[in-house]
Amino acid sequence: MAYKQRVRNACYILGGCTEKPRIIGACNPYSNVVRVTNRWLDDPEEEFTALSSEEARQWRLRQRLSPAWHSIAWQIGIGLSASTVVGMVWRSGMLAQSVAFGVFAVVLPNTLLLRGMAGAGKHWGPEALLLRLLVWELVKLALTVAILYSADKVLGEMSWPALLAGLVVTMKANWLVLAFQQGANRSSGGKG
Secondary structure, rough: OOOOOOOHHHHHHHHHOOOEEEEOOOOOOOOOOOOOOOOOOOOOOOOOOOOOHHHHHHHHHEEEEEEEEEEEEEEEHHHHHHHHHHHHOOOOOOHHHHHHHHHHHHHHHHHHHHHHHHHHHHHOOOOHHHHHHHHHHHHHHHHEEEEEHHHHHOOOOOHHHHHHHHHHHHHHHHHHHHHHHHHHHHOOOOOO
């Protein structure tokens, strides 16, 4: 088999297409780049137009609050609701405080993580962003452990099961955020 044919076959195999792709230009054996087009992936009708700085500013103003900050708001709301319900059902301020401290052990570290990562994508490369996320995740974990360790000293009388229940309920609030967002997308005609 000729060298050009082997290169073309390699283009076909590496392209991952189910049909023979169209090869633009010759498969030059001395070139490091082979451009392969696929009529299913390449849409020549779609045009990309860059936004002007004013259009980009207006687009940013129209966007809603970040879903991550929505998640924090939901965590606070659900956690405080759980604390109130526990306090009313068992008529115990100590249990309500324990649940609220569990909420605090989730919300404060998550808020610091989000604040630390806010605006990081504008000036950082992908490797630096990943490292930054790792560092902030470690800070979040260390802060959570420190809050849980200090619970006995801060609260005095407390209930560990109630504290852990508040912690778990608050962490699982993210699933409710996702469920409500999907429901809102379906009702507004968007893809859910």
